[in-house]
Amino acid sequence: MAERLPARAVLDAVSEGFAELPGSGAGRGAGDGDGGGSGDGPIGWSGYGAARAGARERTGERESVVCGTGTVGGVRTVLLAFEFGFLGGSLGQRTGDRIEAAHRYARAERLPVVSLIATGGSRMQEGMRALAQLQRVARQSALTRATGLPQIAVARDPTTGGGWATLGAGSDVVLALPGAQVAFAGSRVRPPGADPAAYRAEEKLASGQVDRIVAPEELREALGRWLSLLASPADGPPEPPRALGTAPGLPRTGWEAVERARAPHRPRADAYLDAYFEVREEISGDRCGGTDPGMRCGFGMRNGRTVAYAAQCGTPNLPAGFRTAARLVRMADRLGIPVLTLVDTPGAANDEAAERSGAGAAIADAFAAVAEARVPVTTLVVGEGGSGGALALAASGNTWVTPDSYFSVIAPESAAAILKRGPERVRETADALRLRPQDLVELGIARGIVPS
Structure with a gap:
């Protein structure tokens, strides 16, 4: 006691x-x-x-x-x-x-x-x-x-x-x-x-x-x-972090971009957060009975000023993770603290437990929190950008990408299955999706590719 x-x-x-x-x-x-x-x-x-x-x-x-x-x-x-x-x-x-x-x-x-x-x-x-x-x-x-x-x-x-x-x-x-x-x-x-x-x-x-x-x-x-x-909010939009540990050059093909983003030793959210902030504190949970270890949310000090962050950690995010991210963004907005989001997920969790926990509503709430924010929101895609589960945390008009990332309407394997293409055509499908970092800049989805 x-x-x-x-x-x-x-x-x-x-x-x-x-x-x-x-x-x-x-x-x-x-x-x-x-x-x-x-x-x-x-x-x-x-x-x-x-x-x-x-x-x-x-x-x-x-x-x-x-x-x-x-x-x-x-x-x-x-x-x-x-x-x-x-x-x-x-x-x-x-x-x-x-x-x-x-x-x-x-x-x-x-x-x-x-x-x-x-x-x-x-x-x-x-x-x-x-x-x-x-x-x-x-x-x-x-x-x-x-x-x-x-x-x-x-x-x-x-x-x-x-x-x-x-x-x-x-x-x-x-x-x-x-x-x-x-x-x-x-x-x-x-x-x-x-x-x-x-x-x-x-x-x-x-x-x-x-x-x-x-x-x-x-x-x-x-x-x-x-x-x-x-008590110390930063002024203006956060600058995107620099890329960590990237392979030289940009991926030549869509499938190479996917392989880079999925590399097991690629730097994840913790590495980016540790390099970006001098000190940070995290919130935990959605206040509705759930937590998601694949979503890190909190506030960090950078150059003496505070930036809020919501960071995906490379796993399929649970409904609780999206609700926690929405909670973080709304709290930061209320306190006048700008937000940094790190996108890195193959997609939202899509198993039975996720559906029963309100996956659609949780993702919708995250979309709404980012869209409604009055404070600046900056996004960096640091790995996989898998469909709506990734886009829910992305700032419209202020999203950046690393050289070892991709962003796609859906994973190449799923796209091939939906289009009734065999496994042998997955690489071809990745190219057709135009998901490479340079493709995202050309399409106007990303503002630029951050240097290392």
Whole structure:
């Protein structure tokens, strides 16, 4: 189980110069936290007033969340830290008041928001008044998102209920502590016999709902990197990377272009990303239960400025990969960060599992995300450009190619089969498809061939 630290200890661990927002400190009056009324709260829950008083005495806090500003990685940031010792970090009306005030301040000052969550959910002692706070929190998060400010969540132990379903899962980037409970269902309301692993951070990472698991001692550094990346967008379209490890000259035939692109030792996405960026951080998963190791998405620093990237890794991409890429492009667009895409896939996965997972809809969403982007998008084809699965990530009018790549309406073997040509005519078909790098430039599909 992840260690449960008090809110202020967590704030001290991740930030410098933390200062509470006006009106949210421990000096509030005796009525603070009463859900808008006095005594036992808005629904008259017997003993609620005494429970709040005991929580104040134990924790030194007046509510379940501490809100303020601090510096993380050199970036001034609005910080929300839940105090689990205060009634299980539950959300009541005054919790909602504080979170709303924090988001309003973030928008007014143009600051990112980091939520350090540890909550068991809504406060039952305030009834529907408490549950309604989720609407307030969701609205404030949406308003902050609409202004182009990044939101990062850290799922501490536990992060359950409405806190996970609003501040947690609704953030741009979600980090989690090892072993933390991260789930909509809390431990006391799950079905009998439910697998505990399904409610842990590690399973959420595997199912594409968390971007990374970070050890507590690494959290400050990780948050600093993320905030620095999301606060420093590059100006203008990214320049395409230089070609890596290419064979001399251009391919003479279409089939030679295909063989070069399929060469097992040809540089792949990781090599290009490592050569292009000084530092980078990745997001993971489609937030719908899926991941695709063949699609790398994240943000990287180049010459002191940030570029987002979505990179295919040479495998047939799964629906989850296209959804993750669409998520990345839309996040970058909202934050004003230009995008680099690397195309390298024989095509989208076309097996039964892919169809059942919504391959068509996922590819359509990737096409739409790239087409709708207001930020510049640059594409480099670094290997195979197989049909619509490759084109979904390609920028119209700003696509470049390497000498050892090809781009085709369909793979030569599939084209030959569809046209009822025998295997002996596959090479001929590759020539007829005009898929070589120089063909793509001549056809106006690619702007140019990048040098090595």
